Amino acid sequence: MQLDIRAQTLLKALVERYIADGQPVGSRALSKLSGLDLSPATIRNVMSDLEQMGFIVSPHTSAGRIPTPRGYRVFVDTLLTVQAFDETAVESRMQATLSGKSPQKIITNAAQVLSSLSQFAGVVLTPRHESVFQQIEFLRLSKKRILLVIVSPGGDVQNRLLLTEVDYTPAQLVQAANYINQNYGGLSFDEVRLRLQNELRSLRDDMTRLMQAAVEAGSEAMTDDSEDVVISGECNLLHVGDLAANMGSLRKLFDMFEQKTGLMQLLDMSSKATGVQIFIGGESQLMPMDDTSIVTAPYEVNGRIVGTLGVIGPTRMAYERVIPMVDITAKLLSNALSH
Template sequence: MRSSKVDKRAQILLKTLVEHYISEGQPIGSRTLLQHSGLDVSPATIRNVMSDLEQLGFIASPHTSAGRVPTKKGYRLFVDSLMTVQPLDQRALAQLKTGLSSPDPQALINNAADMLSQLTQFAGLVMTPKRSRNVLKHLEFLHINDKKILVILVTDDGQVQNRIVLTDRAFSASELTTASNYVNSHCQGLTLEEVQIKLKQELQQMQADINHLMSAALDAASQPEPSEKEAVVIAGERKLLEVNELSTNVGSLRKLFEIFERRTALMQLLDQSQRADGVQIFIGGESGYLALDECSLVTAPYEVDGQVVGTLGVIGPTRMAYERIIPIVDITAKLLSSALSN
């Protein structure tokens, strides 16, 4: 529900409640809201508004307390419409700039995950850049057997990728040489993504089987399969053991750490976030993963030379200080982009 459907007084009370609950971790009562909201209303009015917010699903009453706590729907309204993002303090900014000053790209990625964890006290994660950004230097097809071809692809940074391509029919040595020569003469110096686009546009006149072979080879080569642990760098996941809301639920913790170990779900979420414009926030079940139901994920894409190549972010409890976490994630992404581009 958009904030426009909640009147101004209710918005102020919800904002006050969320901020105090994030700060204190205890259900918030009407008296506290009356003291801190700045509204000149009676306690009865506060109680009535709180009852309305509860009926709308923005807050809930724990069984053991007369106070209220925000629901995931309440957090979403707060994050989208009510929150005041805090500027990053100079000490944290200096720490980030120092940590993201290495000339080594992998060290920068590792440091970014560490910095996110240190500054938020939650788990920091960075999806490594997709290798499809690499520029083609040389490609060669080699015959293995009747329907199996070895693709050797060399990129401008010296990486050599070997991929096996299964074909529908056998190819002669001369056909493989023709295919290799065509790619090398027409596509050298392009990124793998640009090679794919170019081939789709220009190979219509070539023999259909050769066209299929090259498309299959480039699909395989442009989607390397690094291990899951190489694809996502995670730092500080054990800090989540110190979060009360998470540490008391052993089952949820176990599922959460299974996600950290396998990382497949995190890769999918980060890949989805890579297509977003700026900071994106998944609250609880919005991620689509049950293990993250009690968590929030704050992400931002990062770039190399103006092209988005990966995503970084923070995983923590839904009761996190979003107004402080968001600028940390946002500025880390910008500084990492600058460092990798330079």
């Protein structure tokens, strides 16, 4: 819906003032804030039009107006002036926090940096680990009990116990391990699973079952330790007046943090887009809370998008600060994780 310049200016002034102090904005205040030479009656008429269009609403206790999620959306998409961000100070702080540690630690630190800078909750969707192995070994422990030893390309070793229906001989176990290592070493277990279906028909059925059991156990072993979503600073949200006033909404938000499913879907969806994404109120359907927004950006490892990070806070957040903050953190995390 097209708004004329006058309506855009008033809506921008109203949203900015409301974000700054959280109080409904009246026409007299707007007259001063907008810089427009308009009579109070004209401003009231424009406000009435904006209200009919669903961009602002009047709380029943006040003559002033506040933005709706739809009003925030127009503001963010077309009216927002992103603040010049002090990149150097933030960059040095982040690089000191993000460098020289394991990937999981770097990701956890990125969530903490977002949380401490925004004073809201910082979230990072961790990279999907392809469960790649360099080689495997089968060790016969006793009748129908086999230890599967998995060695990753980086030299990490994982062990899994396999309970089998067949009592395999040591020679059969060596044969099966050699077949997998020679044909599939360096691939992910998911790729092996697909190829096994087509390539093992010529082998005996019990050998096929052993290899399939190894692939299933190996895939679990390589993904067991990875945390899908790292969340930092949830407690900050308890001190945000707009959210704390609505305990039902806050409880729903914390349930979502605990379950993580909807949050993961939302972050996963964000990783398929380029640049910063902003989900306001309930418009994503995955976070159906009108008083909550999430600002996200994808991050990369060696040029390939592998995950998303973001800030979760109230719809009344300083988007002009949070957007560049999320963008810069995504770039720094990409650099820290890339070789």
